[in-house]
Amino acid sequence: MALLEVKDVSKQYGRKKAMDHVSFEVAAGHIVGLIGPNGAGKSTTMRAITGLMSYSSGQITFDGQPITFSNHQALDKIGNLIEYPAIYPNLTALEHLKLYAMDTKTPADFQTLMKKTQIDGDNFGKRKAKQFSLGMKQRLGIAIALIRNPKLVILDEPMNGLDPQSVHDLRALIRELADDGVAFLISSHLLDELQKLVDDVVIINHGKIIETATMTAFFSHDKTRWLFDTSDNRAALDLAKSRAWAATLTDGHVEIDGADNLQQVITAFNDAGLIITAIQTVTGNLEKSLLDMLANDDKGE
Amino acid sequence: MLTLMKQEYYKAVKQSRLYIWLALSFIFPLAIMAVFKTQRSGESVVAFGQGTLYVFLAGIIVTALSISQEFGFGTIRPLLSRRFSRGMIFASKLLLNLSVYLALFVAAFLGTMLGKLLFVSHFDLNQSFNAIGTGWQVMGLTFIATLLQMFFIAGLVLLITNLVKSSGAAIGLGVVMIVGTPILSSISAMLIHAAPILKWNPFNIYLGLAMLGMPGSAYKAVVHFSQNTVLSAYVVYLLMMYGAAYLIFKKRSV
Structure with a gap:
């Protein structure tokens, strides 16, 4: 209660x-x-x-x-x-x-x-x-x-x-x-x-x-995103986009948030001969979510 | 209510300012009698060695700060966001102010008595002093008249403080009311001359308080009222000023 x-x-x-x-x-x-x-x-x-x-x-x-x-x-x-x-x-x-x-x-x-x-x-x-x-x-x-x-x-x-x-x-x-x-x-x-x-x-x-x-x-509506550093970030970005994942180059990292799971991305990069040097998981961010929400709310007014 | 009073007293006794005021209240009549030989008289003793002026000023400042200080410190929110009603909080402030007025009077009385002992030892307070009575009786009347005037000015000061949330303007007005008696007297006389109904103006009632104890006919000639009428008008003004101050305090969002 x-x-x-x-x-x-x-x-x-x-x-x-x-x-x-x-x-x-x-x-x-x-x-x-x-x-x-x-x-x-x-x-x-x-x-x-x-x-x-x-x-x-x-x-x-x-x-x-x-x-x-x-x-x-x-x-x-x-x-x-x-x-x-x-x-x-x-x-x-x-x-x-x-x-x-x-x-x-x-x-x-x-x-x-x-x-x-x-x-x-x-x-x-x-x-x-x-x-x-x-x-x-x-x-x-x-x-x-x-x-x-x-x-x-x-x-x-x-x-x-x-x-x-x-x-x-x-x-x-x-x-x-x-x-x-x-x-x-x-x-x-x-x-x-x-x-x-x-x-x-x-x-x-x-x-x-x-x-x-x-x-x-x-x-819950935020899918987990990952930041990758690879031997060729530009090629990694193109590959991600060719797989229809939502991918961007963020602060020099490849940010991917459309894939189903991490293993799927790693396998794709390995198959393409890209060497992964670092992976960072990005979970939900209150600030980003709040700003998105406020922007949508202000648009709706 | 008891808790609120305890808290108000706790805050007051923890302020070094209170002790300075009390010490000055004690020293003031003593210093006046020590410095000015003309003040080494029975008249000076029954007037608390002119210490009533200091008590008055200090009382006005205490009153003005009692609420404005809470706004200034930012403590007004926790003060009001408790289970107590605003009426109780307002009343606790008034009771604290009254306590401080009385403490100031006690200090001034002690200073006066020491001054009497040192400089006017020949004066006997038990002897008949004037038409009113003995020295003690005149002194008592001075105390009551000053206290009544303090309540009047304090009501005005409290009203202004609540309106503007700042003590400066209120203290300024209070000081003018205390030291500007000739000016107030002139304003009042002009008002009454312009329209006799204006004899009810607050300045006239206030001035009437200062003359309490005067023989009836002389009093009526100056104030245009009997002493009882002045006291009745005084109560009405008091209720209006404190009532308005309370209403503003009660309605204010903080």
Whole structure:
């Protein structure tokens, strides 16, 4: 059963439709990526879910309880980091956690959370947040989103300002929490990172949901492609085309995505006397798929 | 509500600014009495060594920052995206502001008492001071009148802050209201001269608060109302200003 249900929600600013009959669900233990270009309606959707903004029609429920602009008791079990971390410059990291933990009877263990979100080092200690770097503030923002042991965590661009190691560790933490049943709704422009993390995707453009799918289903229409380096790439390309495979020369490699299987291609090249020096498998790419999808959506308008 | 109050107090006590304000509130009357020999008098003691002016200014700044700061820090979103209603959040801000006003008064009172001990030791607060009563009673009335005026200006400041989401304009207006009494008095007089109904203008009511305790006939000649009418109009203005500030706060998308 879905933990968060967004049903047919619309929001209009003047003539602009910021949310146009938006519907999707987030189930417990699932990590859902909310993706789309700038101004597509991602932050607006997140703000509507967190009771920060009114919506003209539709319904948002969390754990069966409605969430509206004026009624948001259900937010007790939702943590969020929307757009930028909410930091008081005169408080330390620990003081922030203490402050936000006052909201709940069952906060997360401070020390464990600080360790997991890497805000326990000497860099933090007794330093006030006004001295923190962007990455440090971001990590603290994530810790704040998690301090109340939420059932759902909404993260808007959580990887902003984080170094590669921190991004890796954050991914591991989110996966660990999701395995424990916490649901996540995450938006990010770092699609490669998102692709490694999310179970489901919700794609939004011009305030409208244009696709909701599991990651597996999302890429199911993509046939696996291969990049070949051979002793004669031009001859390899001609051969592929003569077999009616969709083949192109991409960055000096021969890219083939119309063949039934890899063995078929290797055999054909060997028979033609071409020496294969390297093969690279190219799986589904969220960024490419998203761009294709948005281009098609924009054409359709 | 208790949780919200705890959080507001927690944020306040962690700001070094609060302690600076309180320290200055303590030092202000003391310094006035130490520096100006003319202020070493009973009149100065019952007026908190003119510390009410400082308390007023600090209170206005506290009020203006109480909400605008949350916008400035970007903390308004987590503040509002919780199970608490906006009414409760607004009320918790008001209660914190009230607590700070009172703390500022306590600090000013302590500074005044130390100043009295050091520079005006001959003055006895238990003795009859003027037509109103003893020194203590006059001091109490000064406290109440200043507090009522603070609520009035704070309501206006809160309204402006909520409208423009910035403290600058609100603080500016608050300061003008505090130090520009002669200007306000002139504006009010002109308005009343132009149309007697304009005696209900907020400046006149505000000025009437500052004169509470004055003999009835003199009061009426200046303010054009009895003290009870001024207090009733004051309550209506207060409800309007705080009500409008709350409505803006309640309706705002962030």
